[in-house]
Amino acid sequence: MKVLSTRPEDLEMPLSGFSDYLTPVEHFFVRTHVYEPKVDMASWSLKVEGAVATPLTLSLDDLRKMPAHELIAVTECAGNGRGLYDPQVPGLQWTTGSIANARWRGVRLADVLRKAGVKSSGVETLFDGADVPLGTMQDFRRSITIKKALDENTLLAYEMNGAPIPQKHGFPLRVVVPGWASDSWVKWLTSINVLEKEWDGFWMKNAYRQPTHPVAPGTALTPDQMVPVTSLRVKSVIWSPVAGASVAPGSRLTIRGTAWAGDQGPVTGVQVSVDNGRTWRGADLARDQYTQFGWRQFQYEWVPRDAGYYTIMARANDANGNTQPFEPEWNPSGYGWNVASSVAVNVGGEPSRPAQSASAPPAGPGDFRSACLSCHEVNVITQQHLTRAQWDREITKMTNWGAQVKPEDRDRFLDYLFSNFGPGK
Ligand SMILES: Nc1nc2c(c(=O)[nH]1)N[C@H]1C(S)=C(S)[C@@H](COP(=O)(O)O)O[C@H]1N2
Ligand SMILES: [Mo]
Numbered sequence: 001m002k003v004l005s006t007r008p009e010d011l012e013m014p015l016s017g018f019s020d021y022l023t024p025v026e027h028f029f030v031r032t033h034v035y036e037p038k039v040d041m042a043s044w045s046l047k048v049e050g051a052v053a054t055p056l057t058l059s060l061d062d063l064r065k066m067p068a069h070e071l072i073a074v075t076e077c078a079g080n081g082r083g084l085y086d087p088q089v090p091g092l093q094w095t096t097g098s099i100a101n102a103r104w105r106g107v108r109l110a111d112v113l114r115k116a117g118v119k120s121s122g123v124e125t126l127f128d129g130a131d132v133p134l135g136t137m138q139d140f141r142r143s144i145t146i147k148k149a150l151d152e153n154t155l156l157a158y159e160m161n162g163a164p165i166p167q168k169h170g171f172p173l174r175v176v177v178p179g180w181a182s183d184s185w186v187k188w189l190t191s192i193n194v195l196e197k198e199w200d201g202f203w204m205k206n207a208y209r210q211p212t213h214p215v216a217p218g219t220a221l222t223p224d225q226m227v228p229v230t231s232l233r234v235k236s237v238i239w240s241p242v243a244g245a246s247v248a249p250g251s252r253l254t255i256r257g258t259a260w261a262g263d264q265g266p267v268t269g270v271q272v273s274v275d276n277g278r279t280w281r282g283a284d285l286a287r288d289q290y291t292q293f294g295w296r297q298f299q300y301e302w303v304p305r306d307a308g309y310y311t312i313m314a315r316a317n318d319a320n321g322n323t324q325p326f327e328p329e330w331n332p333s334g335y336g337w338n339v340a341s342s343v344a345v346n347v348g349g350e351p352s353r354p355a356q357s358a359s360a361p362p363a364g365p366g367d368f369r370s371a372c373l374s375c376h377e378v379n380v381i382t383q384q385h386l387t388r389a390q391w392d393r394e395i396t397k398m399t400n401w402g403a404q405v406k407p408e409d410r411d412r413f414l415d416y417l418f419s420n421f422g423p424g425k
Contacts, residue, residue: 001027004092006377008032009168013097018239018258021289021297022072023100025166031077031098033140036168037130037188044172046112046156050126050194053117060158060172063107066115070105071153071178072294074260078181078208078229081337083383087218088423089334090390093383096237101260101295104176106157110150113194118146122194125149126201127175127186134375135402138202142184143195144177148230153178153293156189178293179263181229181335183208204228210331217330226332232262234324235338236270236298236316244352245345253302257283257341260295261318272300273313277326283314307348315340361420366409368416372398384421391417 002012009030017027046063048056076099083093092098113125124143133139148154155176158165165171170187177184183203198204209226236259247253255274259267271280283298290296304310317323324340346352361382364372372381386394391414399405405413419425 001029002097003379004094004383005380008034008376009036010092012094013100015096015237015239015242017097017100018237018295018297019256020101021286021295022102022161024161025169028100028102028166028169029075029077029098030168031092031182032131032168034131034134034137037132039130039167039171039188041172044130044190046173046189047191048112048116048194049191051119051122051196052113052194053119056112056116058112063112063156063158063173066107066111068105069108069152069155070103071155071176072101072103072291073153073176073178074099074101074232074293074295075182075185076232076260078183078335079333081339082334084337084339085217085328085330085334087330087387088385089332090384090386090394091334092380099260102160103162104155104157105159105162106155106173106176108152109154109156109175109192110152112156112192113149116194118194121196122146123197124195124199126193126195126199127184127189128191128193129170129186129188130190131188137401140186140203141199141201142186142203142208143199144180144184146194148177148180179231179261179265181208181232183229207333208335210333210335214329215331219330219332221332229335231264232260233336233338234261234264234267234316234318234322235259236267236314236324236341238312238314238341238343241312241343241345243343243345244354245343246349246351247304247345247347249304249307249348251303253304255283255300255302255312255314256297257299257314258295258297259285259314259316260293261316261322264318264320264322265292266290266319267296267316268319270298270314270316273315274302274304274310276311277313280315304347309344309346309349311342311344313340313342362416365412365416367406368409368413371403371405371409372413375401375403381417382421385423385425386418386421387423388414388418391421
């Protein structure tokens with residue numbers, strides 16, 4: 001796994017993880033905003049409250065006694081691909097791997113809501129998990145529309161790939177919202193609140209929002225100019241060969257990739273080009289992987305005849321005719337990257353090696369360590385490539401969350417962050 005943050009833990013699946021149909025827990029990406037909670041099963045329960053006739057307190061046994069449902073679905077972070085946007089945006093710099101595919105088993109959220117006698121005045125369900133915020137940051141809570149909550153595919157899952165949900169992925173119970181980005185898939189679930197108006201908490205009104213229409217790269221937008229992230233977009237990733245690979249002319253090469261979609265799944269086709277996008281042909285999709293919300297592997301046989309440098313591309317489409325764009329649709333938080341996948345290979349040439357990463361940056365000035373490295377390690381910071389204005393906003397965000405920055409240190413921190421972790425650094 002690629003470690004993006006050690007503490008809280010954020011781990012990215014390597015490209016090779018796409019070769020599994022169901023992602024084993026060792027390759028299942030991890031995304032935690034704060035530290036992983038330890039859930040004590042002796043006292044754990046699920047509360048269902050708000051606009052319901054009968055508020056409920058359910059044990060895991062109560063849930064296990066209800067009818068069980070199973071489905072395969074990808075879990076993909078809204079920020080998957082954030083690190084590919086230009087200009088760069090703050091946040092974990094995921095490339096292709098904040099995604100996994102698993103078989104989920106649990107109860108329908110709709111069955112639980114009906115058991116509680118959900119009122120017709122309910123418009124959203126608000127989820128909370130057992131994790132606790134750091135410093136003065138707001139508790140991670142997310143809401144989904146009542147329509148999605150009552151969808152027969154939306155589950156409260158207690159099993160992942162045939163075993164109890166692993167600790168890092170939300171044991172004992174997590175929300176599974178197939179087709180939607182996984183910021184709504186609340187882990188370590190402890191409460192469901194049926195709301196009669198839209199929730200106005202930080203994690204819905206300030207975070208996880210994107211513009212309704214593409215905006216010029218670098219545009220500053222306020223939260224009210226954006227809407228919450230919901231459905232995933234159709235997407236594909238080529239994972240073999242890898243970028244820069246060397247291929248012998250005349251040899252048979254199998255191009256392999258994985259494709260998935262959101263609410264308008266399943267994936268119905270993938271087109272591949274081996275000539276920089278001039279011509280396209282259909283790839284072979286795995287026939288036994290035709291599900292609405294799971295991913296689907298594909299392959300394409302290619303015998304490159306002439307030596308040269310070729311860009312292989314893939315472009316998937318979903319059941320509603322949506323396809324992948326060729327150009328990124330930049331947005332301030334770097335969500336929803338689904339540009340057609342491309343991998344350049346050298347036919348008859350030497351493999352090209354990626355550039356080596358630079359040496360370790362100098363330690364921060366003054367009280368940087370105690371001010372900025374108490375909640376998380378430096379890797380959260382060193383992966384950013386931000387402008388001075390963006391770093392200024394990061395310092396403000398962190399002081400709002402409780403970072404103690406002395407007035408005389410603020411400018412020194414800003415100089416240090418911008419000069420070491422600025423654009424292109
Ligand atoms: N309670 C809780 N649930 C959470 C989160 C979290 O930090 N706390 N992170 C969310 C986000 S942004 C993502 S992408 C997924 C990641 O799920 P995973 O760690 O099982 O891959 O969990 C979601 N559910
Ligand atoms: Mo996420």
